[in-house]
Amino acid sequence: MNRVAVLSAGSWGTTMAALFADAGNEVLVHARRSEIADAINSRHENPAYLPDIVLPDTLRATTDPAAALTDADLVILSIPAQTLRDNLATWAPLIEPHAVVISLMKGVETHSGLRMSQVITQVTGIPDQRVAVISGPNLAREVAARRPAASVIACPDETAAKNIQAACHTPYFRPYTATDVVGCELGGAVKNVIALAVGLATGMGLGDNAKALLITRGLAETARLGTALGADPLTFSGLAGAGDLMATCSSPLSRNRTFGEHLGQGLTVAEATVATSQTAEGVKSCQAILDLARGHGIEMPITELVASVIEGRATVKEAASMLMARTPKPERYDS
Incomplete structure (x- = not known):
């Protein structure tokens, strides 16, 4: 004991x-x-x-x-x-x-x-x-x-x-x-940001295809950053990666998804903070994660757009349009 x-x-x-x-x-x-x-x-x-x-x-x-x-x-x-x-x-x-x-x-x-x-x-x-x-x-x-x-x-x-x-x-x-401490920690931190994005899509009524897009490409972002910082890429296909991401993005019990949903429904960040009532870690961490990625030359477009919304640099509708306007690429976890 x-x-x-x-x-x-x-x-x-x-x-x-x-x-x-x-x-x-x-x-x-x-x-x-x-x-x-x-x-x-x-x-x-x-x-x-x-x-x-x-x-x-x-x-x-x-x-x-x-x-x-x-x-x-x-x-x-x-x-x-x-x-x-x-x-x-x-x-x-x-x-x-x-x-x-x-x-x-x-x-x-x-x-x-x-x-x-x-x-x-x-x-x-x-x-x-x-x-x-x-x-x-x-x-x-x-x-x-x-x-x-x-x-x-x-x-x-x-x-x-x-x-x-x-x-x-x-x-x-x-x-x-x-x-793999690095992989487990980054999987847990970045999934909160992706859950904010899924919540935004849910609040805007963008549909299940959009949510699936954000979850899968969000996992790719997480793996890119994690690999650059020395994590085992396989970690992101396990419980601390895909598992945590799916639960946080799909459940109404998720604080970060709920916070994003409030934003997608038109609430301000301050109003969403009050409505969510408990700490949504992705709100505070999204810019720090983005800065970390930029410091290692890693592209994280979903994280970048979430940070833009949280920091007031873009509206929710602008962020959704900007994501879909990105240049098409081959689908690889490192792209």
Whole structure:
């Protein structure tokens, strides 16, 4: 049994806390708001993020990050990507020397272009071998409801990945292991941007052909960037690539698709932010991903158009027209 600290108690953090508790670990989740911690401890629920979901009786919550991190073997981070650096600066001294840090975050830092695992190692000084990521087609509410799901645990240290795999394997959740951290992280970050594009198309009523176009060509964009950064191209045909992309682009439970749909229906970015209510990582990361691609000479037309809409450089209708006006090319994943 592992001692597991989960920071924080949003929908995905609470879901993974429940999953690790179901797998037999001692789990303490950090909640910023006392009312959420009280609800988890007294009523075994998190009505703010997972209404009507019954949490394990063994799951505990605290508002004190030091209490959560004391003696923790596994530290799971599930906060908005753009807040990671500042939060880690506070939490880093509290992380046990032997702990393995697990990132659930799917974004790219805006000012640095760093992936989340890179931010973790840079801020904490923890070596790569003790930093892992979990990525895959994991819509929080479905996993929280204990519906069948699978994911990828990526870590340079295969032993660490296997230990995490054993710690979260349940009858409803099947984890696989990998060493391709770059591919898993980029698959998770870019799919949010593609889901925004699919949401835009859905909100505009452009049809299923348009959505299929965006998903498949979006996967090509992801693979191009990932390969340029040293990822294994095969990663993008697996759970952390195509699997995560399909779930996020097709489900109404997806925050990023929902956000894009609001934009496609005519809402402004500010209005869509309020309507979506939870963090849609693709909104903050799209420009950082585009800058990363440009720095490596990689074309990402869908990402570019999404960033143009989010940043106010193009309207939704202009973006759709610009995409279809591109010069036809042979269909290859690298074109």
